[in-house]
Amino acid sequence: MSSLVQPARPEPSARAKSNGGKSERVRRHVLQTIDAGLGPHDRLPTERELAEQLGVSRLTVQRVLDDLTTENRIYRIQGSGTFVRPTRIAKSMELTSFSEDMRSRRMAPGSLEISVTQEPAGANLAALLELSPGSPVVSIRRVRTADGAPICLERSQLPAELVPGLSAEDVSGSLYELLAERYGIQIDRADQTIRATVLDPDDASDLEVPAYSAAFEVDRLAVDHRGRPVEHAVSLYRADRYSYQLTVAVAKRHGTG
Ligand code: 16G
Numbered sequence: 001m002s003s004l005v006q007p008a009r010p011e012p013s014a015r016a017k018s019n020g021g022k023s024e025r026v027r028r029h030v031l032q033t034i035d036a037g038l039g040p041h042d043r044l045p046t047e048r049e050l051a052e053q054l055g056v057s058r059l060t061v062q063r064v065l066d067d068l069t070t071e072n073r074i075y076r077i078q079g080s081g082t083f084v085r086p087t088r089i090a091k092s093m094e095l096t097s098f099s100e101d102m103r104s105r106r107m108a109p110g111s112l113e114i115s116v117t118q119e120p121a122g123a124n125l126a127a128l129l130e131l132s133p134g135s136p137v138v139s140i141r142r143v144r145t146a147d148g149a150p151i152c153l154e155r156s157q158l159p160a161e162l163v164p165g166l167s168a169e170d171v172s173g174s175l176y177e178l179l180a181e182r183y184g185i186q187i188d189r190a191d192q193t194i195r196a197t198v199l200d201p202d203d204a205s206d207l208e209v210p211a212y213s214a215a216f217e218v219d220r221l222a223v224d225h226r227g228r229p230v231e232h233a234v235s236l237y238r239a240d241r242y243s244y245q246l247t248v249a250v251a252k253r254h255g256t257g
Contacts, residue, residue, distance in 0.1 A: 022054075022056045022060050023060055023063060023064050023067075025054060025056070026050065026054055026056060026060060026061055026064040027064050027067070027068070029050070029053075029054060030044065030050070030064065030065070030068060030074075031068075031073070033045070034073070034074075034084050038084045039084065040084055040085070040086030041083050041084060041086065042083065042084050043081045043082065043083055044074065044081065044082040044083065044084065046081060046082075047061045047062055047065065047082075065082055072085055073085060095187065095189060095190055095222075097174055097175065097176035097177070097187075098144050098152065098154070098174075098235075099173070099174040099176070099177070100174075100176075102146045105146075107146040107147045108146070108147050108148070109144065109145070109146065109174070110144070110145040110146075110148065111142040111143065111144055111145065111171065111172050111173075112142070112143040112145060112150065112206075113141070113142065113143045113206060114140070114141070114142050114168045114171060114172060115140070115141045115168060116138060116139070116140050116166060116167060116168045116170075116171065117138075117139050118136050118137070118138050118139070118160055119136065119137065119139065120133065120134050120135065120136060120137070121133055121134070121135050121136070121137045121157075121159075125137060125157060125232060128221055128229060128232050129157070129158075129159050129229045129230075129232060130228070130229055131159055135159065135160070135161070136159075136160035136161075137157045137158060137159055137160055138157065138158050138159075138160045138163055138166055139155065139156070139157050140154070140155070140156045140157075140158075140166075140171050140175065141153075141154070141155050142154050142156075142171065143206045143207065144235075146241075149208075149241075150206065150207045150208050150238075151207075151237065151238055151241050151242065152207075152235050152236060152237045152238070152242070153199075153203050153206055153207060153235070153236040154233060154234075154235045154236075155233065155234045155235075156175060156231050156232070156233040157231070157232045157233070158230060158231050158232075159230070162183060162185060162228075162230060163179070163183055166178075170182075179230070185224045185230055186224055186225045187222045187223070187224060187230065187231070188223055188224055188225045188227075189222070189223050190220045190221060190222040190223065191220070191221045191223075192218055192219065192220045192221075193218070193219045194216055194217070194218050194244060195216070195217050195219075196214065196215075196216065196217075196239075197214075197215050197216070197217045197236070198212045198213065198214060198215065199211065199212065199213050199214075199215050199236060200212075203215075203236060207236070207238050209238060209240070213238070213239070213240070214239035214240070215236045215237060215238060215239050216236070216237040216239055216242055216244070217234060217235070217236055217237075218233075218234070218235045218237065219232075219233070219234050220232070220233045220234075220235065
């Protein structure tokens with residue numbers, strides 16, 4: 001997989017900022033070298049080469065490489081060298097569409113194998129979308145790609161009355177942009193459940209991984225700005241390409257500042 005993109009990058013370490021910018025220069029250089037065309041497991045220049053190229057000490061290079069190792073950008077094998085670590089796409093907990101998520105990582109979002117069908121909601125989905133069981137829902141199935149590589153299999157279901165005339169061509173781009181632009185629906189919040197699963201053979205084949213590979217399943221119930229449930233979606237993300245990133249804070253307790 002050559003088109004991997006970094007998760008939101010951590011701030012350069014305090015060390016990088018504190019030695020007259022040398023570490024920061026080395027860090028930038030190494031990251032640019034990776035971005036400029038090194039793929040996963042490609043070898044980086046040696047510590048000595050980097051030190052010579054950049055006119056800094058080997059110790060400075062070593063420390064920067066230590067930081068980048070901690071940040072999972074690279075890995076080192078004693079006696080062999082330093083290599084680019086294949087990275088996962090780290091999904092933050094902000095509510096974003098797949099397209100926004102990929103663009104923010106400088107990857108081109110896409111969709112393959114699109115199908116759009118319509119059927120009655122049935123009892124379970126009707127309860128989630130606050131419909132009667134016989135009301136029609138539009139089901140969209142898409143293989144979502146990042147720079148052409150399949151990452152995620154998405155099944156979205158929406159009340160048909162909210163999206164009249166929606167066709168497969170319409171959702172080759174962003175569904176959420178289409179909802180906003182054509183149907184005046186802005187997604188405002190979503191309840192999500194994330195669980196671990198494995199991919200059945202058909203889904204695995206669509207995602208170009210062996211049958212029963214690990215995946216994250218994310219169930220989303222998205223609500224629009226008027227408080228209406230507008231989408232129930234099940235997204236299956238390749239576990240080798242995706243991770244979730246959370247910022248957690250200490251709970252505020254009564255009686256403390
Ligand atoms: C995200 C949503 C999915 C939504 C899609 C729209 C999750 C778990 N799922 O993948 O429910 O349909 O974005 O993306 O975040 P689009 O606007 O690029 O089509």
